[in-house]
Amino acid sequence: MKNKPILNEEEKTNRTIRRKTIVSFTVLFAGFALAFGAWRWIGNQEKENEQPKLLRSVLNINEKVNNLFFSENHLAKEYPKSEAVKVARVNGDVGMGEEFNPLLWKLTVNRHHENASDTAFQLTAKDIKALPKREVIFNFKCIEGWNQITHWGGARFSDFMEKYKLGTHSGKAPDINHREDLYKYAALLTPDSAYYVGIDMKSMMHPQTLLCYELNEQPLPADQGYPLRLIITIKYGIKSLKRIGYIYFSDTPPPDYWHKQGYDYDAAL
Amino acid sequence: MKRIIKKQPLAIRWFHWLNFPILAIMIWSGILIYWANDVYWIGFGDTTLLKFFPDSFYKALNVPFHLSNGMAFHFVFMWLFAINGLLYVGYTLISGEWKYLVPNRHSFKEAWQVVLHDLHISKYKPMQTKYNAAQKIAYTSIILMGFGSLITGLAIYKPVQFGWLLQLTGGYEWARIEHFALTIGYVLFFIIHIAQVIKAGWNNFSGMVRGFEVENIKKTEVDQEAVRETET
Structure with missing residues (x-):
């Protein structure tokens, strides 16, 4: 009788370990796959002035950000x-x-x-x-x-x-x-x-x-x-x-x- | 039976694993940019010990003539690198994790003892909390280095509009050298980091993925503990 709750506890812990391990490693590998997919997607994207469109649109935003810091007084x-x-x-x-x-x-x-x-x-x-x-x-x-x-x-x-x-x-x-x-x-x-x-x-x-x-x-x-x-x-x-x-x-x-x-x-x- | 020992909080695991591909892209695109004016080398007088980088290296990585591509990637992913880094720092400050990470006045001596121990020169292993002293110094330095990359990078990127940053970093040429040296630093960090992770083993590695380590405890120990618990 004395050992029973401990066994249950053990099983519970084992299950938690198994579940969390599977979930977290799946997320990690899915994340890497997703990142690689995104990488390929950017590379294959239609180009605008020789750069993938996504990069070009961020570069255009960068120009707007740069304009915020621009001053005629900065020599x-x-x-x-x-x-x-x-x-x-x-x-x-x-x-x-x-x-x-x-x-x-x-x-x-x-x-x-x-x-x-x-x-x-x-x-x-x-x-x-x-x-x-x-x-x-x-x-x-x-x-x-x-x-x-x-x-x-x-x-x-x-x-x-x-x-x-x-x-x-x-x-x-x-x-x-x-x-x-x-x-x-x-x-x-x-x-x-x-x-x-x-x-x-x-x-x-x-x-x-x-x-x-x-x-x-x-x-x-x-x-x-x-x-x-x-x-x-x-x-x-x-x-x-x-x-x-x-x-x-x-x-x-x-x-x-x-x-x-x-x-x-x-x-x- | 097994026991769960909590290690890395979820947020830190996300910041860590997001940083991995982002930093890889920053380094790769940085090499594409550096290639267009690859003037750095290590040596003395007329003797070159190490050229950054040999042609074979460029060829292997398909580096030549991709300057504009490198700049495009670098100036897009710089945002992700900066935001992820700042969120990480913000998180460690708010959560109190910084207390485990920031070295104190004993850390440098202890870190040396850790190095001697890890190199099997000494058997003495200093006490450690979540991280040992060498880890504290390494993980704090890498954050300072990231900050340095942002500062020197911005100084090179907009040397006129951020002229004060250029002054702070010692001028255009120094800022470029510093930016480059920091990148070499990341690569060295990465090599040691991987070696240490392999050495520490699977359990430690999975701490950065699932957030905990698993400790095997003998049944008798469990029983004893249970007894102890009922006694108190």
Whole structure:
């Protein structure tokens, strides 16, 4: 009689152990199977700009989150001249084809979008150099992971917009108090249109964003985009387009070379 | 007969097993990113002892030319890694589990004794509660490392908008090195962790799955206990 309740207790414990072991290991293996299935599912998903749709939609959310932290007052750190490299690394040559005569170069600007007629005009290097000259010595960051302190000179893109009354629907000079009048994006293309970037207006109007014509106080070398390139300190180097041929403005995101190949659209730092 | 000894709470088991695939994806996608500028090595002067990483390693894992894919996965799963980690820390704080996990001033000496014991150098095994001192240090460090990965990762990800974090981590290049070194740390942790789990055996392992260990007690002991219980 004395042993009976203990035996029952034993049986109860054994059952509990068996049940909990089966349930928990089943959940674990089912979880792993589910995770593997999800992994395969993501991999086989339809792609949007070279990334599975699910990833792309989260990357788009990331851009919105990043915008919450964005401020025009956040500047890329600047360095003394002595820290700048003597020879800046050349990393890409898309859009830098040999059929290009810098002597005949003109910058074509369309006040509105790409296909709007009668609103395009041309500028020369002289026009850009007539704008106030700014210099920036910052840590240039490539999306590949390398970085280099480089020294650039040119005109602020915001000064360029101001002078030529660009980037607004109304055709007036941009006014911070009338943000609704501003286009949402600027597009820049090489003369052969082989390389192209789209950049949000806030970043284009950032005080360190330059239409750049000098490197280390000398005219840009050919492979650095002579006669005119973009330098945008708050983006990865893929956005600092070399050899600008065309600029236009748009409310929808203009096509972007590396975005199409699977990278973030904003490439913001 | 068998006795159930409660081990890991349900929440901790979930955080632990969720972290496993998430961290694996973070490390894999991190390697895809690192490949595009794989400049780190260990050595001295002109002698390279270890290159991160050899080409054979890249080839075996199909790493080359997947930078954008790596970035996409990394910047999606970073959310899960962060959220799971923060929930774990929040849980240990609220539940009081942290008391078993956080080392105290004796832990470092005891951890050394544990290491000597585990390596069969010494027979002395210090007293332990839920975790021994070496475990406390390891499990607390890994959380600090996770936190370090978030900080250094954010500093590299948005070095201008989070310029203050970049300053804190010693600048862009240092932040990248730290982020990389922490990942190597996870891999080393993983290797030791697996070795210890194998050494500790099935019962201990299932503690992290079903939440308890099973202790076999002799019938006579049970009887004695029952007698003792009736006596008191």
